[in-house]
Structures are given as C-alpha cells and as structure tokens.
Amino acid sequence: MSKTVMSVGHIDKQMSDLEEKRRNLCDHFAFVSGSDSAVAQCYLSENDWDVERALNSFFEAHMDSEFDVEEAEETKNESGTKRKELDSPATADTSGTKKLKSDKMNCIDLTADEPSCSRNVNSKESQAESNSRSQSDDGDSKLSFISWNVDGLDTINLAERARGLCSYLALYTPDVVFLQELIPAYIQYLKKRAVSYLFVEGSDDGYFTGIMLKKSRVKLLESDIISYPTTQMMRNLIVAKVTFLGRKLYLMTSHLESCKNQSEERMKQLRVVLQKIIQSPDDVTVLFGGDTNLRDSEVVKVGGLPQGVCDVWEQLGKQEHCRYTWDTKANSNKSLPYVSRCRFDRIYLRSAKTGPKFIPDHMVLVGMEKLDCSRYTSDHWGIYCTLNT
Incomplete structure (x- = not known):
C-alpha cells in the first residue's frame, strides 16, 4: 500500500x-x-x-x-x-x-542615395555630423560605426521603423554597423536597400545579431560565431576579422542575456567577450559594440575591464547626453508603468599594441526623432561613434 x-x-x-x-x-x-x-x-x-x-x-x-x-x-x-x-x-x-x-x-545604395523612407531626422543633427560624414566619404582614416538594438521583436510599425533605420544609415553612412534583435524578415529588408554593405549574421532563425560592413572601406577576411553554453535566450558572440584601409580589426557584437534576474548568466557572457578581446593578436585592434544589458556593478563583479580595454563612453569623458541608451523617460515605444534609464548599449575598444592606434573621437546617440508613425526607430537609442588614428 x-x-x-x-x-x-x-x-x-x-x-x-x-x-x-x-x-x-x-x-x-x-x-x-x-x-x-x-x-x-x-x-x-x-x-x-x-x-x-x-x-x-x-x-x-x-x-x-x-x-x-x-x-x-x-x-x-x-x-x-x-x-x-x-x-x-x-x-x-x-x-x-x-x-x-x-x-x-x-535596391538602394545607402552610401550614395537616400532611400525612400520616412526621414524625420532633425536638420540640426544632420548639420552637426556633416563634417564627419564628408570626411568618411572622402576616404580618410577615421572609422565610423553605429551600434543599435533595433527591436525587431516589436511587430508594431515594424516596416516603418525599418525604413527609419535606413534613413539613419543613409544620413551617417557608417563604415560598420552592429545590430541586435534582428529577425529574418528585417535583415532581408535591409539587404535589399543596403547593397553597399556586406552582412555577417549570428543566425538565420529566431532573433539574432548582425554586422554590416561597408564594402568600399572594410574587407571581410573571416567570421566566427561563438555560442554561450548556458544561454536561455539564444544569445551568442559574432567575431568578424576584417581589414579597414589595410589595418587589422576584429569586430565583435553580442546581445547579452536580458532581465535583472539573469545577472549571473550575463556576467558569464561578459567574461567570454572580454576573454576573446584580450586573446586577440597584438597587431589587431578589437572593437566591440552591442546591447550588453549590463549594470555597472556587474562589470565590477567580473573584475572590471582588462588592462588595455576601454569603455569608449568613459574614455570620452562620460558625457551625460550619451549616458542612457535605454530611457523610458524619453522613449515612449514601450508602455511601462515605471521609468528606467540605463546604459545597456556599450562600446569597448582595445587598440593594437603595435602599429597605429585607434583613438575614440566622437560619440552621439541617434534615433531620437519620432517617425511619421509617432514612434521611434527602436526602444533603444543607437550609438554613432568615430575613431581616429
């Protein structure tokens, strides 16, 4: 019994x-x-x-x-x-x-002509960046890039928000674009319009990250996808080995585990990223851009950034106007019952130990103008940044 x-x-x-x-x-x-x-x-x-x-x-x-x-x-x-x-x-x-x-x-070449998309971009912002854009287009040694979680998982006004991203790519013509929360339909949409870019994708299913490389300035040598063994959210790290005007670069992007209760997993993933950065050859500059979901206390808990690796926002003087990339006080795309202001999106740089150095030059947040649909391109602001040599 x-x-x-x-x-x-x-x-x-x-x-x-x-x-x-x-x-x-x-x-x-x-x-x-x-x-x-x-x-x-x-x-x-x-x-x-x-x-x-x-x-x-x-x-x-x-x-x-x-x-x-x-x-x-x-x-x-x-x-x-x-x-x-x-x-x-x-x-x-x-x-x-x-x-x-x-x-x-x-097909639209975003480095030559602006796409037919809703361009509610502030004219002052356009004027402020015109010098750096013209320098980049003229073929100088300045490296420009954008890192942006485009929130492809949000189905509301998705096509118009994708057009908004195209507008910013046409405006800034970055050499490199780090993207997070892509979905297959979104990346196919971009490929039809950004014909002057080569795409490196972290997956072709579900949602994933990607890197866009301007073909005229950045040459892809090889790429690798590094899995996070214990992720519950299909997260990984993309490493694209490239040359930029003859200089060796490793470009990395990732979307670290989301939510406050995933702190331990997120720190595990950060350790993987930092390990890959410091293990890179001495003659290679390493640039990481992505949605880290990090809190400053978590960076401290993993021992801080390794010697030689800098947080570009901190390196540029911790400018307040670039601090919050996830800001529900200013960005109304998400209807949340609370205000959250966080620096989730971060840029890490390790210059090559030999040869010319890449030095942080300029940073600004993008995507802060509402589109015709009265929503923003994403619930995150994007980061536009330039590096000098």
Missing part, C-alpha cells in the same frame, strides 16, 4: 515539475516575442515545447506579413511613377544622354 502511495506522490511531483517547466517556457516565449501567455502556450504546444522552433514559427507567421505589405505598397507606388521608365530599356534625358534601366530597381 505504501509503495502505491509513494508512486502516486512521485507522479504528482513529476507533473508539478513539468507544469513549472512549461510555465517558465511560456514566460520566456512571451518575453522574447512580446506576446502573451495564451499565444505562447499555443505555439509551444504545436512545436512539442521546443522554444526555438516555436519562436521561429511565430516570427514566420507574424513578421513576414509586415514587410509583405511594405513591399506591395512600394511596388504599387513605383508602378505608378516609373511605368514609362520600366516599359523601355533606355530613356533619354534633355541632354540626349541615355539612362539605362537598372536590373535592381528596388
């Missing part, structure tokens, strides 16, 4: 553990996808409670449709305004010069 009771008790414990595990999976799915527990349970149960498969299924169902509508609208607009040009292989302008029809009418 006692054996029967123990057996029933054991079964009850197993069922309780299973329910708890599935509740946690639902919570994780809801957090990542921005949905609720009912949606989470539906997708998870349909995918045998495999969270990665369930998230992929969710993104395919919800995200592609956003960009399909966008593409349909653009096609309709182009067919009305460019029908004559498309009907013939060549047309003549008033000077008699022939204009050849492009085979890639939907």
Whole structure:
C-alpha cells in the first residue's frame, strides 16, 4: 500500500515539475516575442515545447506579413511613377544622354542615395555630423560605426521603423554597423536597400545579431560565431576579422542575456567577450559594440575591464547626453508603468599594441526623432561613434 502511495506522490511531483517547466517556457516565449501567455502556450504546444522552433514559427507567421505589405505598397507606388521608365530599356534625358534601366530597381545604395523612407531626422543633427560624414566619404582614416538594438521583436510599425533605420544609415553612412534583435524578415529588408554593405549574421532563425560592413572601406577576411553554453535566450558572440584601409580589426557584437534576474548568466557572457578581446593578436585592434544589458556593478563583479580595454563612453569623458541608451523617460515605444534609464548599449575598444592606434573621437546617440508613425526607430537609442588614428 505504501509503495502505491509513494508512486502516486512521485507522479504528482513529476507533473508539478513539468507544469513549472512549461510555465517558465511560456514566460520566456512571451518575453522574447512580446506576446502573451495564451499565444505562447499555443505555439509551444504545436512545436512539442521546443522554444526555438516555436519562436521561429511565430516570427514566420507574424513578421513576414509586415514587410509583405511594405513591399506591395512600394511596388504599387513605383508602378505608378516609373511605368514609362520600366516599359523601355533606355530613356533619354534633355541632354540626349541615355539612362539605362537598372536590373535592381528596388535596391538602394545607402552610401550614395537616400532611400525612400520616412526621414524625420532633425536638420540640426544632420548639420552637426556633416563634417564627419564628408570626411568618411572622402576616404580618410577615421572609422565610423553605429551600434543599435533595433527591436525587431516589436511587430508594431515594424516596416516603418525599418525604413527609419535606413534613413539613419543613409544620413551617417557608417563604415560598420552592429545590430541586435534582428529577425529574418528585417535583415532581408535591409539587404535589399543596403547593397553597399556586406552582412555577417549570428543566425538565420529566431532573433539574432548582425554586422554590416561597408564594402568600399572594410574587407571581410573571416567570421566566427561563438555560442554561450548556458544561454536561455539564444544569445551568442559574432567575431568578424576584417581589414579597414589595410589595418587589422576584429569586430565583435553580442546581445547579452536580458532581465535583472539573469545577472549571473550575463556576467558569464561578459567574461567570454572580454576573454576573446584580450586573446586577440597584438597587431589587431578589437572593437566591440552591442546591447550588453549590463549594470555597472556587474562589470565590477567580473573584475572590471582588462588592462588595455576601454569603455569608449568613459574614455570620452562620460558625457551625460550619451549616458542612457535605454530611457523610458524619453522613449515612449514601450508602455511601462515605471521609468528606467540605463546604459545597456556599450562600446569597448582595445587598440593594437603595435602599429597605429585607434583613438575614440566622437560619440552621439541617434534615433531620437519620432517617425511619421509617432514612434521611434527602436526602444533603444543607437550609438554613432568615430575613431581616429
């Protein structure tokens, strides 16, 4: 009789553990996808409670449709305004010069022409950066880059916010772009417009990070994806080995584990990043940009930054206007019942120990102008930065 009771008790414990595990999976799915527990349970149960498969299924169902509508609208607009040009292989302008029809009418070189997207970018900001942009375009040795969590998991106004990102890329024409929270549809959208960039992606499923390299200035040698063994949120580290105007660079980006209760995992991931930085060859400059989700106390707990590695924001004097990259006081994309102001997005630099040094020159936050949809490009501000040699 006692054996029967123990057996029933054991079964009850197993069922309780299973329910708890599935509740946690639902919570994780809801957090990542921005949905609720009912949606989470539906997708998870349909995918045998495999969270990665369930998230992929969710993104395919919800995200592609956003960009399909966008593409349909653009096609309709182009067919009305460019029908004559498309009907013939060549047309003549008033000077008699022939204009050849492009085979890639939907592709836009962001370093040459600005895309047809909603450009609510402040003119003062444009003037303030015009000098650094023109210097970069002229081919000098200054390295420019943007790091931005673009919040591709937020389905609201997704296509218009992606156009907003294109506007900023056209405005700043950075040599390198570090992106976090990409989804497959979002990256495909960018590839159609940013034809002057080469893309290095951390994955092609779910949500992931990526690096964009301006082809005319940055040459990719090889890339690597380093997994975080204990991540619960599909996080990893991308390392792109490149040359920039003949100088060796390792470019790194990551999206470290989110949420306050994931501090231990986040610090494990930070240790991996810092280890990769300090193990890089002496003749290589290492540049990391990403959404670290870090609190300053966590950096202290891992022993601080290694010798020779600097936090670029700190190196530039801890300018207050660049401090908060996640700021619910100023950014209204997320409807939260509290105010949170954090420096989640960070830039780390380790200059080569031999040869010319890269020195932090300038930093500014971008994406602080509302789009036509009355929302910002992302719930994070982006970081635009330049390095001198």
